[in-house]
Amino acid sequence: MNRRHFFLAAGTAAGCARDARPRLNVYNWSAYIDPAMVARFEREHGVRIRYGTYESNEEMLAKVITGNSGWDVVFPTHSRLGPMARHELLTPLDHGRLPSLGNLSARFQKPGWDPELRWGVPYLWNATGIAYNRRQIPEPRGWDALWSPALRGRLTMLDDPEDVIGICLLKQGLAFDSTNRAELARAKAEAIRQKTLLRAYMNAEVRDQLVAGDVLAAQLWSTTAAQAIHSAPQLGFAYPAEGFPLYCDNAAILRESRRTELAHAFLEFLLEPVAAAANARVAESATTNQAARALLPDDPVLYPDDGIYARGLWPPALPAEAQRYRDRLWTEIKSA
């Protein structure tokens, strides 16, 4: 439904081909904004927004790396922000134009990946944990619960090398972002051992099967789990004891942008509590905005308490060589 509204808005925008209003080009993850907020920004600023969506960081990077992609604002995940800045793809933010940065939660005011918020404004975040069926299995304490023979054929893992290899490392007390080959070999062995129990590697599509009861436990993002739990209260979400990865998407302005003033106005608009709350509600994701939190219902899945949150870690960007080695391991795991 969100998407339909969006396409309606986009269609209308496309209709006015000879529109004289200045245009801002916003490239965001799919279903990651309230279309009504896009319309409101257009109205309030007398501009029009060309809005496009992508499904992965790689898809976005492949376009913007050319330096003349035609987009102004993009939403990279935290680990891509540094590399994008180093590649001179981003414009440093002008805090003078972003007076509402103070609305961000304390933990997103000085995030480890961008302590001075020089390159991006934290937008929405989520974690990877375990979604499970509370009626049929006990609450998973740690990642090793996903190696339980009782789950045979009714267990799924994310179809994502970083998350799968990462938790195989965490399970053995190793670092999620290890680049050590011996450690990675141990992680691979764990993943292959788990494969006999595994139903499938799949991402958000597992939601329906969790709700239907086909799948009893799934490595899953907190946001997708929260959506499943809304329609099936018998489901729960566990944040494993060994730690878990956290991901935060950030609004950033491309260096190629010729409308940085308008782009700053858009980022400032995203920080406004009402807009931030509306966007978090539509995206069914966790907001980074403290002022917006007050406008949203409390949700222990999306917003775990501080004790749990402290176990989370923000995976950094991997060096190219390590990335390549992990891709090979992933192919080995998948074809084992």
Add this chain to the structure above:
Amino acid sequence: MNLRSAFLLPARVWSAVFLATPLAIVCAYSLLTRGDYGGVERPWTPENYTRLLDPLYLGILWRSLWMAGLATAVCAVAGFPLALFIARAGRRRNLLLQLVLLPFWTSFLVRTYAWLFILRDTGLVNTALLRLGVIRSPLPLLYNEGAVLLGLVYNFLPFFVLPLYATLERLDPALPEAAADLGATPLRTLRRVILPLAAPGIAAGCVLVFIPCLGAYLTPDLLGGGKTVMLGNLIQNQFTTARDWPFGSAASLVLMLVSAAPLWFLLRREAR
């Protein structure tokens, strides 16, 4: 410029712009080095091809050939009687052909998703069997090689039936009749008369099924649950998560060469 080349011009421009140019780009990319965040960089290197000789990737190529071959065989066994039946259906022929084509009215993706609903634990088949008391717990119909094979056969069966139908339809009905009059049993007529005459159609059908099966990536992903890797998945992964465009380009070109082999064989056969 004469009339003939004037008429051919649009097709030539089309081929140059949309076939030759992208292919040249893929060739060039396959000889370059991976950029850290996607894209390609210099220096030029043959490394992407030597990497493909790794047993890991050869294994994937072999598995793809095996799955595509198996799917083609099943299509041939299931498709031949169907094509023969339609060719002999008289006035209902066109209706039956339309029914074979009917699935193409909806998207490939939607049809594959539909299989998820049919095959899953709480899906149509398992629910029906459970209700009838045939089984006690749901059968694992999804996320294995069988499901991938089913998906491939389902999606590409029409590609086998159509060329074969075209051949069988042109087959002179007097020939099998003559065989019968001369005392051949129906089985012998099929073996000695119909099959040899249908061979070009069978060969065309096999090529048309084998090639897309070899490059399939959505079916193994959705119905195989990402637990098996076919060449298509390897290539897709290089352009997405792995961000290794040169290696993906090299793998694509090898896939194209492997796909071209049966096509070349078919063309040579027809030339003779």
